[in-house]
C-alpha cells in the first residue's frame with residue numbers, strides 16, 4: 048500500500064458520519080468604508096490618504112523619494128524611474144526603493160488589499176521594495192472578507208495576496224517594529 | 240519511551256526566575272486582552288466561531304474525499320503533491336526534493352508541522368544549513384532552542400538576552416538591546432539569505448479543496464520573500480488543514496489574527512495556486528498521527544485547531560509556566576490534548592497542567608471543547624497511565640473526605656483553625672503541590688453552612 052492509500056484507508060475507517068457543510072454566510076457591513084479603511088490601515092501600521100487627484104501622489108513621491116534611484120511603478124497613472132520589463136528575474140529588484148501598485152479590492156474592516164499576480168509583474172515586488180504605495184479607487188472598497196471572496200477568483204491567478212500593512216514584527220519582547228523583511232512603510236491613496 | 244520530566248517539574252525551573260515569569264504572565268495576558276477588544280468589534284463573532292467549527296466538522300467527516308479533490312486540483316495547477324504517513328517520510332520527501340534539485344541554500348518560514356517532524360535537525364545532520372526566517376524563530380535557532388509558543392516563538396526571552404545572542408551571531412554592539420536596532424540587524428542578515436536561497440520551505444495555514452491551492456499568513460512577509468525569490472517552494476501541510484471552499488477563508492481569516500494577537504488580519508495573506516513560470520512547487524500532505532486522533536471520538540475535535548495560540552495566552556498555567564514546561568511541539572491547552580494522542584507515556588502529565596477553568600474553550604475560534612478533553616485524558620490516564628506524584632494522592636484523599644459529610648465538616652474546622660495559625664512554611668511546602676506559587680485565600684471565620692444556618696434563622 049502506498050502512503051496515500053494507507054492514509055485514505057485510515058481516514059475511511061476513523062471518520063465520523065458525514066456532517067453537513069454550512070452555507071456561506073452574509074454579514075452585511077454598514078460603516079463609512081473610507082473612514083473605516085483609514086482606521087484599519089493605521090492600526091496595522093500603514094497610512095491611508097484620500098486623494099482628490101493624482102497630483103497628491105506625485106507630490107508625495109517628490110517629498111519623500113525625490114532622490115530614489117529605483118521607483119518601480121506598475122500604474123500607468125504615476126511614473127516611476129525603472130521599467131519593470133527590464134527585470135527578467137526578481138533578484139534584479141533587490142534595490143527597489145518604492146513599488147507603486149494598483150489594488151483590485153480593498154477591505155474596510157481590516158485594510159487588506161487584494162493584489163493578484165497580474166498586478167505585480169513579479170510576485171516578489173511588493174515584498175522586496177523598501178516602501179509600498181498602493182492606489183485604490185474608492186468604489187473598490189468593500190466591507191469585510193466575505194464580500195471580497197464573493198468577488199474574486201483565487202485560482203484564476205497563480206498567486207494572489209491580501210496586503211494589509213507594512214512588514215512588521217513584535218518578536219522581541221512584543222515591541223512592534225515596522226520593516227521586518229519587506230516594506231518599511233505602506234501608503235494607500237484612496238482615489239475618487 | 241522514557242517519560243519526559245513532569246510538567247510541574249519543568250515549570251519549577253521557569254518559575255525560579257520570578258521576574259521573568261511575572262513578565263511572561265503579564266505580557267501574554269495583555270495579548271489576550273487585545274484579542275478581547277478585537278473580537279468585540281465583530282457583532283457576529285459567535286456566529287463566526289460556530290461556522291468555523293461546523294465547517295471543520297464537515298471537513299473531518301469527509302476528509303478522504305476532500306483530500307482527493309484537493310490533490311487532483313493541485314496537480315492540475317502544476318503542484319507536485321506528496322503524501323507522508325509520518326514525520327520520517329515527510330523528512331525523506333524534503334531531502335529527496337533538495338537532492339534532486341541540487342539545492343544547497345534554503346530558507347524556511349514558520350511551520351509548526353516541520354517542528355513536529357524535527358525537519359531542521361534531520362536536514363542539519365545531512366549537512367544542510369537551514370535558515371529560519373521568522374525573526375522569533377531565527378532568534379531561538381541561534382540560541383539552539385525550540386519555540387516556546389506557536390505564534391510568538393521567542394516569548395520566553397528578554398531583549399537583553401536577544402541582544403547578547405545577536406552580538407554573538409550577527410556582530411551587533413555588545414549590550415545593545417533596542418528592538419528596532421536588533422530587528423534591523425536581522426533584516427540585513429536575512430535579506431542576504433533570501434537573495435541566495437535556492438529553495439524555500441513554508442507551512443500551510445489553509446489548503447483549499449475546491450481550488451487546489453493553499454494560503455500562508457505572516458506579518459513579516461518572510462514566507463513571500465523566500466518563495467518568490469527561490470526556484471523551489473516546498474509547502475508542508477497537516478492533512479487537517481483543509482477547508483472545502485475558498486469562500487470559507489472569509490470565516491477563518493476574520494477569526495485567526497484577531498484570536499492570535501488582536502490584529503484584524505495578518506499583514507500578508509498569500510494564496511498559492513501555481514508555481515512561477517519555470518519554477519517548481521511541492522506540497523507534502525502529512526498524517527503523523529492525525530488519522531489516529533480522527534478515530535478517537537472524544538478527542539477528534541482537537542483536529543479543528545487553526546493554531547492561533549489564544550488558548551495559550553489565556554491559560555493561567557501556560558502563562559506562569561511557559562511553553563518549555565510542556566515538552567511538546569505544541570504547548571499549552573491544545574498541546575496538552577494533542578500530544579498525549581501522539582505519545583501517551585511521554586506526555587501523561589500534560590492533561591493535569593490545567594485548572595480546568597475553561598477559559599481556553601471560551602476563546603477558541605473553532606470552539607474546541609479543550610477543557611473537557613483535558614478532563615477526558617485525565618480519566619484515560621488515571622485508568623491506565625503511570626501514577627503521578629503528590630497531586631494524585633491529594634485527589635484520592637480529597638475524594639474520601641468529600642464523600643463523608645461528617646469528616647468534611649471536621650476537616651474544615653481543623654483547616655480554618657490550623658491555616659490561620661500555621662507558619663507559611665507549613666502550608667507552602669514541597670509536599671503540597673497546590674501551595675506552590677499560589678497564595679491561599681483568607682480563611683473565613685465561619686463556614687458557609689454556619690453562615691447559612693444563622694442567616695436563615697434570622698429570616699424567620
Ligand code: SF4
Nearest residue numbers: 544545547548550603
Ligand atoms: S485550540 Fe483553539 S485557541 Fe488553541 S490554538 Fe487551536 S484554534 Fe487557537
